[in-house]
Amino acid sequence: MIAFSHYDAALLARALWMTVVLSVAGGLAGLAGGTALACLRMARGRLFAPLRFLAAGYVQVVRRVPFIVTLYIVFFLTGMAGLDVSEVTVAIWAIGLIAAGYIAEIVHGGLRSVPADQIEAAVTLNLPLLARWRHVIVPQALPVIVPPTVGYLVLFIKDTALASQVGVLELNQAGVILSNRGLPTMQVFLAVLGLYFALSYPLTRLSRMLEKRLALS
Amino acid sequence: MTALHFQPVLQRLPFLLGGVATTVLLSVASFGAGLFLAGGLAVLRAEGPKAGRRFGTIYSTIMTNTPQLSQIFAIFYCLPLLGVIVSPFASVFIGMALNAAAYLADILTTGLGRVPPLYHDAAASLGLTRRQAYMRVIFPHALQTMAPALANHFQIMILGSSMASIFGVEDLTGRAYDVGSTTFRILEVMLVTGVLYALLSIALTGLFALGRRLFEGAA
Amino acid sequence: MPYLDLRGVTVRQDTHEILRDVGLQVGRGEIVSLIGPSGSGKSTLLRTLIGLQPVVSGSLTLDGVAIDMTAASAPRALRARAAIVFQQFGLFDHMSVLRNLTLAPTVVAGRPRAEVEEAARHRLRMLGLADKAEIRPSRLSGGQKQRVAIARALMTQPDLLLLDEPTSALDPRLVSEVTALLRDLARAGMTIIQVSHGMESVAALSDRIVLLEDGRVRAVGAGARAAAEPSIAAFMNAHR
Numbered sequence: 001m002i003a004f005s006h007y008d009a010a011l012l013a014r015a016l017w018m019t020v021v022l023s024v025a026g027g028l029a030g031l032a033g034g035t036a037l038a039c040l041r042m043a044r045g046r047l048f049a050p051l052r053f054l055a056a057g058y059v060q061v062v063r064r065v066p067f068i069v070t071l072y073i074v075f076f077l078t079g080m081a082g083l084d085v086s087e088v089t090v091a092i093w094a095i096g097l098i099a100a101g102y103i104a105e106i107v108h109g110g111l112r113s114v115p116a117d118q119i120e121a122a123v124t125l126n127l128p129l130l131a132r133w134r135h136v137i138v139p140q141a142l143p144v145i146v147p148p149t150v151g152y153l154v155l156f157i158k159d160t161a162l163a164s165q166v167g168v169l170e171l172n173q174a175g176v177i178l179s180n181r182g183l184p185t186m187q188v189f190l191a192v193l194g195l196y197f198a199l200s201y202p203l204t205r206l207s208r209m210l211e212k213r214l215a216l217s
Numbered sequence: 218m219t220a221l222h223f224q225p226v227l228q229r230l231p232f233l234l235g236g237v238a239t240t241v242l243l244s245v246a247s248f249g250a251g252l253f254l255a256g257g258l259a260v261l262r263a264e265g266p267k268a269g270r271r272f273g274t275i276y277s278t279i280m281t282n283t284p285q286l287s288q289i290f291a292i293f294y295c296l297p298l299l300g301v302i303v304s305p306f307a308s309v310f311i312g313m314a315l316n317a318a319a320y321l322a323d324i325l326t327t328g329l330g331r332v333p334p335l336y337h338d339a340a341a342s343l344g345l346t347r348r349q350a351y352m353r354v355i356f357p358h359a360l361q362t363m364a365p366a367l368a369n370h371f372q373i374m375i376l377g378s379s380m381a382s383i384f385g386v387e388d389l390t391g392r393a394y395d396v397g398s399t400t401f402r403i404l405e406v407m408l409v410t411g412v413l414y415a416l417l418s419i420a421l422t423g424l425f426a427l428g429r430r431l432f433e434g435a436a
Numbered sequence: 437m438p439y440l441d442l443r444g445v446t447v448r449q450d451t452h453e454i455l456r457d458v459g460l461q462v463g464r465g466e467i468v469s470l471i472g473p474s475g476s477g478k479s480t481l482l483r484t485l486i487g488l489q490p491v492v493s494g495s496l497t498l499d500g501v502a503i504d505m506t507a508a509s510a511p512r513a514l515r516a517r518a519a520i521v522f523q524q525f526g527l528f529d530h531m532s533v534l535r536n537l538t539l540a541p542t543v544v545a546g547r548p549r550a551e552v553e554e555a556a557r558h559r560l561r562m563l564g565l566a567d568k569a570e571i572r573p574s575r576l577s578g579g580q581k582q583r584v585a586i587a588r589a590l591m592t593q594p595d596l597l598l599l600d601e602p603t604s605a606l607d608p609r610l611v612s613e614v615t616a617l618l619r620d621l622a623r624a625g626m627t628i629i630q631v632s633h634g635m636e637s638v639a640a641l642s643d644r645i646v647l648l649e650d651g652r653v654r655a656v657g658a659g660a661r662a663a664a665e666p667s668i669a670a671f672m673n674a675h676r
């Protein structure tokens with residue numbers, strides 16, 4: 001059995017950092033995309049009808065396709081299109097695309113949870129569109145949106161483990177490498193799982209705490 | 218950009234559909250096993266000794282906060298060390314079942330919490346043993362109230378089962394990869410595969426809705 | 437020797453005694469009404485009689501058979517003879533009315549399903565619920581739920597029937613229906629103990645009235661003049 005050297009530790013640290021980068025960047029991309037999609041779905045008027053339809057369709061489909069398939073599609077699509085993007089960028093795009101689908105659904109649900117009479121009241125007060133959103137819709141929707149969104153970030157962290165499939169050296173892949181190198185398999189995977197847990201669990205707790213706190217107010 | 222050619226892929230559609238069967242089999246089997254384990258965990262959490270309750274909660278917390286892929290890797294690599302040699306399919310099945318047990322135990326715990334307390338008394342007053350009460354009254358009620366959440370998790374498991382391809386299982390994704398490497402039309406294969414997963418998922422949604430309608434219509 | 441002879445029942449919750457040295461003697465086919473202020477322990481007494489409430493002490497002779505209320509075997513022995521109708525009915529909403537009735541006979545007594553279903557349908561027919569067999573209890577009206585709950589209790593073939601406020605959820609017309617049903621059952625030899633707030637029907641229906649107060653038996657009135665016992669009469673007048 002080979003001992004755990006500081007090279008291995010460095011590998012693990014680098015992989016952990018990569019997992020963090022993928023999660024944060026993918027999550028932010030998903031947040032932006034998801035919010036945009038949700039707003040599109042809320043847009044009124046016939047002019048927006050095709051966009052509304054596309055946004056709803058995207059949300060429906062992307063949540064029914066495995067992440068690994070989305071990842072391959074982005075990977076081979078960029079390759080075929082001759083785009084010179086790194087594997088890391090591919091992984092971030094794929095996470096962002098999936099995350100956008102899930103977050104759009106949450107945001108849309110949150111926006112729709114604002115009672116119609118609230119919006120009507122704002123309209124009858126002659127509040128302009130922007131003020132209606134800023135003072136009436138968003139403040140009431142956020143408590144519904146934020147906790148599950150934070151909870152879903154954990155899901156995206158777990159998805160980053162699949163980025164190894166397009167050649168990104170992240171935490172899970174580091175586990176495979178170290179184990180193949182002859183390090184004690186059990187300890188290696190306990191360490192990997194422990195690091196994932198250390199990233200995810202605080203977010204799970206935060207989500208629960210926000211849910212409780214925001215429900216009170 | 219070169220043009221897309223779907224013809225070679227569509228010719229191999231029957232082969233891909235065989236993969237769908239494996240995907241469904243793997244998901245159904247691990248859902249079933251996971252639900253069985255989850256039942257035990259949920260009862261442990263509801264009525265077990267203090268140590269048992271803690272174990273149940275900690276198990277779910279750990280399993281739901283770490284990637285399923287890493288869990289399956291751990292099982293895949295560690296089972297042989299324990300002298301257990303099983304097929305890749307079995308490794309993935311075990312990993313998925315253990316993972317599902319954690320999520321489903323959370324769902325069932327919520328479900329048990331929603332069983333009216335009077336049901337326990339009523340079942341006891343009718344002479345049912347604790348075990349009979351759980352099997353005949355408490356679990357059926359919890360399963361029914363939590364049916365949408367359980368169905369939703371089953372859908373998640375269908376998607377998650379695609380990880381099996383990484384371990385060499387010939388599920389839909391695994392076969393898609395095979396077709397990709399023989400036809401060199403990997404992008405087209407993956408697009409078709411994505412559509413197949415979406416269709417499977419939509420079909421399941423329809424099936425669940427139908428089942429619910431029939432079930433509630435009969436009652 | 438009375439059909440039911442309960443002695444020295446004490447129930448403790450933490451340090452508080454919910455029932456203190458309660459006794460009760462009932463003849464076969466009698467209808468007993470438990471009355472008393474809220475929190476006096478009426479429901480608790482019913483629950484002890486079906487083995488849902490752990491007791492500190494107490495013994496029971498039921499139809500000549502002695503039961504140690506503190507023994508682990510007491511609940512089983514009690515449930516073999518008695519059945520209860522809860523105030524909130526406790527019907528299982530995730531199964532049909534029919535299955536609610538057949539559950540215990542098939543699962544506990546192990547009787548054949550076909551035979552039990554036959555008996556259950558017969559009983560539903562008797563109670564005017566023939567067309568409700570296949571639906572869920574949640575779709576029934578309050579009065580129908582009440583009758584289904586009674587039917588389910590009777591399916592276990594008890595000779596002691598316990599009812600917690602059987603009429604409190606019903607409108608007046610249904611009250612007289614239920615009291616008529618109870619009277620018929622008693623005439624056929626069923627012993628009935630009910631908790632009641634409907635004082636008119638208590639006076640008319642009961643062979644015996646037991647007034648509980650603060651976990652103790654305050655007074656017992658028996659026979660035709662049961663309601664005339666002074667403290668019972670005073671309580672009933674105050675709660676009319």
Ligand SMILES: Nc1ncnc2c1ncn2[C@@H]1O[C@H](COP(=O)(O)OP(=O)(O)OP(=O)(O)O)[C@@H](O)[C@H]1O
Pocket residue numbers: 449454472473474475476477478479480481
């Ligand atoms: N599970 C419990 N935990 C703690 N105290 C209880 C419990 N159940 C009953 N008690 C207490 O026991 C006492 C008797 O309650 P019980 O329900 O038997 O009264 P009751 O006579 O049926 O009253 P009501 O007419 O309001 O139904 C009350 O003081 C009540 O607070």
Ligand SMILES: [Mg+2]
Pocket residue numbers: 478479480
């Ligand atoms: Mg009561």
